[in-house]
Amino acid sequence: MKTRLPAAKTAATPAVPDSPEAPPEGSRPRRGRPSADQRQAPDQTAQNILEVATREFADKGFSGARIDAIAESTRTSKRMIYYYFTSKEGLYLAVLEDAYKRIRSIESALQLDGFEPLDALQRLVAFTFDYHVAHPDFVRLVMNENIHNGAFLAKSESIQQVNRSAIEHLNRLYRRGCEAGVFRTGLNAVDLHMSISALCFFTVANRHTFSLSFKRDLSSPKALAARRRSIIDMVVRHMQP
DSSP: OOOOOOOOOOOOOOOOOOOOOOOOGGGOOOTTSOOHHHHHOHHHHHHHHHHHHHHHHHHHHHHHOOHHHHHHTSSSOHHHHHHHHSSHHHHHHHHHHHHHHHHHHHHHTTOGGGSOHHHHHHHHHHHHHHHHHHOHHHHHHHHHHHHTTTTTGGGOHHHHHHHHHHHHHHHHHHHHHHHHTSSOSSOOHHHHHHHHHHHHHHHHHTHHHHHHHHTOOTTSHHHHHHHHHHHHHHHHHHHOO
């Protein structure tokens, strides 16, 4: 029976506003303290820093990233970065936490409990694929963190907690499918999550080396659409009786 697959979605990357001109000398805030505008909108200031820092850490890793470079591309100063995040390590950890919270938040918003198990599974796999393709910075951040053996992630209870929610959602979906007779028994939610993530992650993480090695452009819309269908089909067939 041919299954109707969820349509791919393109996620837009938030634009980073241009840096404003420097204020007159007499209106500059004291060192280490936020300006009046920054006090009125601390969330926007911190989010702007996180967006720029995400690109810097994703491109250059923790060791290669520079706070000076981040400050130059934001609406604030180097002193303000330390005011909000204390240190380079604190900023990097905040970037990791923000990255994981974003994907899990959107994943939770799928409300998979409201769909039949097979449909819900396809939606979950499709979302995971689409998110990785649309957010290569997330993939690079995870790759960089693995280079450090997860040393920074281990310090964040927040990341560990939010990732546990992904397993809880998948475990509920799997149990419903088993009860309905559409999934085979004996599988593990953590293993399923790893398989889904691995298939989607590889498509982005290894697309350059794979494309060059096998003379196949994995970044083309046609290749991505075919790969998306293939991954959904593999996961569904793996879980069916």
